[in-house]
Amino acid sequence: MRIVSEYWREVCTGFSAAWAIARKDILIYYLKPNIIVSGMLFPLFMFLAFAVGRPADPATMVPGLIAITILFSSSSIEPVSIPLERRTKTFERLLSAPISLHMVVLGESMSGFLYACCIALVPLAAGMVLFKAPVSDLPALAAGIVLLSFCFATMGTLFAAYPTESPGDIMSMLNLVRLPLIFVSGVFVPIGEVPFPGQVIAYLSPLTYGNDLVQAGFGKATHFHPLLDIAALCIAIGAFQSLANRLYRTFNE
Amino acid sequence: MHAIEAISLEKRFGTIQALAGISFSVEEGETFGFLGPNGAGKTTTIRILTGTTEPTGGSGRIFGRDVVREKIPARREIGIVHETSNIYTDLSAWENLMFTARLYNVGKRERESRALDLLSVLGLTGRKDDKTKGFSKGMKRRLTIAMGLINKPHLLFLDEPTSGLDVQSNLIIRDVIQRLTREGVTIFLTTHNIEEANILCDRVAIINRGRIAAIDTPERLKKTIQSVQSIEVAFDLPGAVRAEDLAGIDQVTGVRKMGDKVRLITGDPPAVIEGVMDYARRANLRIISINTRGPSLEDVFIRLTGLDEKGGGGTP
Numbered sequence: 001m002r003i004v005s006e007y008w009r010e011v012c013t014g015f016s017a018a019w020a021i022a023r024k025d026i027l028i029y030y031l032k033p034n035i036i037v038s039g040m041l042f043p044l045f046m047f048l049a050f051a052v053g054r055p056a057d058p059a060t061m062v063p064g065l066i067a068i069t070i071l072f073s074s075s076s077i078e079p080v081s082i083p084l085e086r087r088t089k090t091f092e093r094l095l096s097a098p099i100s101l102h103m104v105v106l107g108e109s110m111s112g113f114l115y116a117c118c119i120a121l122v123p124l125a126a127g128m129v130l131f132k133a134p135v136s137d138l139p140a141l142a143a144g145i146v147l148l149s150f151c152f153a154t155m156g157t158l159f160a161a162y163p164t165e166s167p168g169d170i171m172s173m174l175n176l177v178r179l180p181l182i183f184v185s186g187v188f189v190p191i192g193e194v195p196f197p198g199q200v201i202a203y204l205s206p207l208t209y210g211n212d213l214v215q216a217g218f219g220k221a222t223h224f225h226p227l228l229d230i231a232a233l234c235i236a237i238g239a240f241q242s243l244a245n246r247l248y249r250t251f252n253e
Numbered sequence: 254m255h256a257i258e259a260i261s262l263e264k265r266f267g268t269i270q271a272l273a274g275i276s277f278s279v280e281e282g283e284t285f286g287f288l289g290p291n292g293a294g295k296t297t298t299i300r301i302l303t304g305t306t307e308p309t310g311g312s313g314r315i316f317g318r319d320v321v322r323e324k325i326p327a328r329r330e331i332g333i334v335h336e337t338s339n340i341y342t343d344l345s346a347w348e349n350l351m352f353t354a355r356l357y358n359v360g361k362r363e364r365e366s367r368a369l370d371l372l373s374v375l376g377l378t379g380r381k382d383d384k385t386k387g388f389s390k391g392m393k394r395r396l397t398i399a400m401g402l403i404n405k406p407h408l409l410f411l412d413e414p415t416s417g418l419d420v421q422s423n424l425i426i427r428d429v430i431q432r433l434t435r436e437g438v439t440i441f442l443t444t445h446n447i448e449e450a451n452i453l454c455d456r457v458a459i460i461n462r463g464r465i466a467a468i469d470t471p472e473r474l475k476k477t478i479q480s481v482q483s484i485e486v487a488f489d490l491p492g493a494v495r496a497e498d499l500a501g502i503d504q505v506t507g508v509r510k511m512g513d514k515v516r517l518i519t520g521d522p523p524a525v526i527e528g529v530m531d532y533a534r535r536a537n538l539r540i541i542s543i544n545t546r547g548p549s550l551e552d553v554f555i556r557l558t559g560l561d562e563k564g565g566g567g568t569p
Contacts, residue, residue: 088337097357
């Protein structure tokens with residue numbers, strides 16, 4: 001019984017510290033110009049590049065816009081904040097605090113997650129008001145936004161494990177992954193129309209499953225059952241979190 | 254129970270041996286100085302003892318808790334003041350303190366009252382709500398120390414706390430260290446300022462090239478090199494003094510220029526005083542002051558780290 005209560009206390013203090021890390025990131029980084037550019041403006045311009053001049057009904061593109069907005073906004077905080085904190089040695093403060101590395105990774109990811117959840121409301125509201133895109137399955141949409149945000153926030157934290165003090169180094173690596181994902185994950189081009197090698201990547205891409213859930217939220221035809229999408233995203237989150245933990249431990253040596 | 258126990262600690266980075274099996278212990282309430290040239294292994298030792306990195310051999314304990322297997326409970330007992338003033342410059346002094354307190358799970362009422370107390374002791378009350386971006390180096394250092402103390406640690410790691418600071422900040426920080434000592438807090442202090450270690454520390458360890466060269470009280474360490482005594486002389490025309498001539502005086506084993514004075518290292522001060530008088534007469538110089546000095550902790554440090562022979566210590 002005592003062991004259980006000790007463990008519970010440990011978990012609670014860990015989560016409380018993780019929230020403190022997220023809160024600190026919110027105060028410091030949400031309004032940094034490079035975060036605004038990569039988290040808000042970049043997905044908007046990506047969307048316009050696809051949408052302008054295409055004959056499709058704009059309402060059909062709203063789920064895709066939401067998915068790429070989440071992809072870019074959730075993975076934009078940590079690749080900036082962590083290298084900057086390495087430079088100022090404030091990251092060392094987190095690594096030497098009485099919390100596990102898992103909680104440091106979780107805290108860092110939480111700020112990206114909350115940022116993306118808030119930013120996703122902008123295209124969602126715009127889609128509903130301006131393009132009359134109807135939400136027909138709210139739980140699927142909510143699950144899609146939440147899981148996709150958390151998944152890519154954790155991916156951002158994972159990439160930020162690379163031991164550099166320059167955000168540009170991480171952003172470059174991250175874009176090598178993020179940009180191709182847009183083309184193969186069924187965001188704007190249906191997966192069936194993607195060449196075979198792209199389809200293989202699509203099945204490994206969390207964006208595919210997140211986008212599928214968001215599409216389900218808007219009542220569109222989906223590629224997988226929503227429960228499969230949820231399971232795939234949960235597995236991706238677990239894998240990113242675990243790999244991030246291992247990389248931070250390795251690079252910290 | 255020891256506050257710190259290091260048992261054959263080893264750390265290897267590839268082919269470089271940063272720590273070669275060092276052992277020492279620090280008693281509760283003790284102020285322990287850890288001296289060594291750059292690259293000697295001081296920061297690596299702190300990083301291992303604070304659980305930030307793991308040793309490749311040996312073990313470390315903080316109040317009996319293993320720093321690898323019981324990392325989190327061990328860290329709850331300690332406060333850390335890193336070598337760099339690692340504060341969040343986009344946050345105010347108050348926000349920095351509150352953030353650190355939350356990381357250490359300090360309750361709201363306690364963290365607020367403790368933060369107010371620390372800001373007052375460290376002379377930062379008036380700047381509590383200012384963004385720390387505009388703080389001077391000394392103020393940032395003082396805030397870093399406040400952040401290290403916000404969880405009321407029983408053991409404080411201080412890595413170069415006063416390096417490069419103004420006199421006021423230096424005095425405030427030394428005052429805080431002495432106050433903590435009176436309160437029974439154990440302090441592990443690394444410093445380049447040997448005089449600071451001499452004044453503040455109960456015991457001192459000298460580390461060089463990943464090995465402990467000596468551990469003892471400052472006074473006992475000085476006694477180990479009684480042969481290194483010196484005479485400090487000030488002449489009326491410091492520019493006219495030729496170090497080579499002074500080095501030629503019988504029984505002088507070394508000459509060091511110290512501002513407008515010259516320090517002559519010797520094992521036989523009375524004999525050298527005669528020689529200095531002769532030299533002054535020959536060179537038409539007047540002696541303004543002359544003092545004999547016992548070995549300083551700096552002399553011990555220089556002797557043990559081999560800095561006098563090779564012009565450098567530390568890890569190759």
